[in-house]
Amino acid sequence: MTITVKTFARMDDAANALMQEREARFMAGGTLLMRAVNEVDPSIRTIVRATDPNFRRIGLSSGRVELGAGVTMAAILAERELAYLHPAARAVGGPAVREAATVGGNLFAPSPYGDFATMLLALDATVTMAGGFGQRELPLEELLSRRERGALLVASIAFRRPAVDAIRFVKVTRVHPKGASVLSIAAQLPLSGGRVSHARIAYGAMAPSPVRAKAVERALEGRPLDATGIAPALAVAHEGTSPVDDPIASAWWRREILPVHLRRLLLGEYSARHS
């Protein structure tokens, strides 16, 4: 079967090509798509690419961060201003994968992958979609909930620059130093007067796509990050989750260890090596 590769200079043109052809797939870094191509997936007849410079642009203004969907994990790791994202970027594959793997591609990585998307969800990110309708913005949470539908092309991802010391991330794996997630947890924990204010917590590998832990967020509101303060949050740690059995871990095991790692993350017990 012959595959046609179509390359476009503008994201909107790439998005149009994607919408016009049912058997077209967009290639960002290729780490997911090329697997399917190598396995001769008959549903792929066309690969669509974009060379638009905005696709790989990192925009840093005082209060906002905008990442082109084609920004690689290696590019994130090379940007000091994004140091709070480094633990999540480093959690993606080895160095060779990180040179190819993109921010946009991670949003579509099937569970148990997608650790970087979990971090972006905790940052309340929005995504800008490209398409024949022009560009439009929607919450990342909404994209993740319907990402299985085809013909979606993410142009960029944006979020408010967080307080750096409010960001925490942990990835739990069975293989070290690199392995697929048993689960991952990303948290944005702004403190006001020593108490949590507007927390954002996201889980990876605890559902078919990364999910917000909204019950935990509510339970943390106004509470200090100590053993007593986080107890109500731990009691509702499982709300909204639907983990699956896979070769990495059983759903039962994921449920068992989730509160353990959530507690450690909230209490700041992880060293830089873990997170």
Next chain:
Amino acid sequence: MKTPIQFRLNGEDVAAFVEGGANLLDTLREIVGDLTVKGGCWQGTCGTCTVIIDGVPRLSCITLAETCSGSSIETAAGLRRGSELHPLQIAFMERFAAQCGYCTPGMLMAAKALLDKNPNPTRQDVIEAISGNICRCTGYEPIINAVLDAARDHTRSRV
């Protein structure tokens, strides 16, 4: 329909016609004839197909060949200078870092990508650099020690 591509491979100009969707690994092995690049999983998982593209490590099995046009690619075939082995190759032999040898070309290129950027790596740097490369024989310790030896020898030889 085949697409013409050109790139530099270990310092030499190479031109090839590739099928749409062809990966770089198959292109290097089957069209160009560089058999030092090994294929393990074709899924971007094992790291044995690691090459260096424009100075950074990449997995050739999940790299679309067409995207490499105009690039400079390094493989294990280009490590040796005439009869002189690369310090990494010498260290791998002396440290018994290869048993079955299948992962070795990928390990060498992952290690070279590290040393090209960081000539004095720590043990942790080496572990991180080869973290995407699977070896089922050695238990990794001889490989890590070999890369550290090569870094020391390479640094010493340039002083």
